[in-house]
Amino acid sequence: MIFDTHIHLNDEKIYEKLDFYLTEAEEVGVKSFLCVGYDLESSIKAIEIANKYNNVYAAIGFIPTEWKKWTPNSILYLEELIKKSSKIVAIGEIGLDYYWEKEENIIQIQKEMFISQINLANKYDLPISIHSRDSIQDTFNILKNNPCNNRGIMHCYSGSLEMSKEFTKLGYKIAFGGVLTFKNTIEIKRVLKHIDLKDVVLETDAPYLSPVPHRGKMNEPKFIVDTAKFAANLLEMNLDDFEKITYQNSLDILKLNKHEN
Numbered sequence: 001m002i003f004d005t006h007i008h009l010n011d012e013k014i015y016e017k018l019d020f021y022l023t024e025a026e027e028v029g030v031k032s033f034l035c036v037g038y039d040l041e042s043s044i045k046a047i048e049i050a051n052k053y054n055n056v057y058a059a060i061g062f063i064p065t066e067w068k069k070w071t072p073n074s075i076l077y078l079e080e081l082i083k084k085s086s087k088i089v090a091i092g093e094i095g096l097d098y099y100w101e102k103e104e105n106i107i108q109i110q111k112e113m114f115i116s117q118i119n120l121a122n123k124y125d126l127p128i129s130i131h132s133r134d135s136i137q138d139t140f141n142i143l144k145n146n147p148c149n150n151r152g153i154m155h156c157y158s159g160s161l162e163m164s165k166e167f168t169k170l171g172y173k174i175a176f177g178g179v180l181t182f183k184n185t186i187e188i189k190r191v192l193k194h195i196d197l198k199d200v201v202l203e204t205d206a207p208y209l210s211p212v213p214h215r216g217k218m219n220e221p222k223f224i225v226d227t228a229k230f231a232a233n234l235l236e237m238n239l240d241d242f243e244k245i246t247y248q249n250s251l252d253i254l255k256l257n258k259h260e261n
């Protein structure tokens with residue numbers, strides 16, 4: 001049993017064959033999905049999908065790279081969505097991205113977006129899904145100074161082992177996806193080996209970041225199995241045990257224990 005804690009079923013590439021992809025993933029043991037929004041439109045679509053499928057949950061929010069779409073009304077729109085759907089279990093993906101944006105005034109906008117969406121999560125008692133690219137120290141500082149009461153998941157974590165321990169100390173889970181399986185990624189493998197297993201969750205980020213041996217192709221929801229096998233192997237663990245533990249970790253951080261039992 002696997003929980004995909006970060007997937008874009010709302011992306012056109014998957015959405016156009018949604019039934020097919022979900023069925024294929026379920027056949028290899030994927031039991032639950034967190035469909036993540038990145039702007040208003042994709043958030044609305046995430047909710048629509050979550051309302052249709054029992055085992056799909058939604059996260060809504062504005063990714064930092066969509067700062068151009070952010071307006072003074074964005075929080076109000078998100079709030080209206082939260083009030084209408086019981087399937088929204090997180091705010092995300094939110095955070096900082098200095099890979100695509102390096103200008104100081106844009107970074108400032110990203111920080112404001114991040115903080116106001118953390119406040120929104122706190123207002124509605126939700127955890128967050130975090131996107132952080134080339135911005136790990138600032139991401140940490142914001143989470144430290146503007147805590148999210150329910151913590152959340154470090155999506156596609158790409159920082160150092162030392163920093164990962166700082167995030168887990170704050171109560172955040174670290175999500176491992178296709179990047180873990182890439183030949184040239186060393187630090188993320190160290191992170192998986194050295195953090196507590198209770199802090200580990202799985203994700204695809206599909207349709208992006210296909211794991212080995214599917215690199216160069218669109219990432220399909222069922223490919224999460226390749227990441228799970230790779231991770232269990234790295235930890236010299238039985239695959240079933242690894243899946244069970246990371247599944248429970250996902251339920252814990254998303255506060256879904258009562259939903260699933």
Ligand SMILES: [Zn+2]
Pocket residue numbers: 006008036093205
């Ligand atoms: Zn994503």
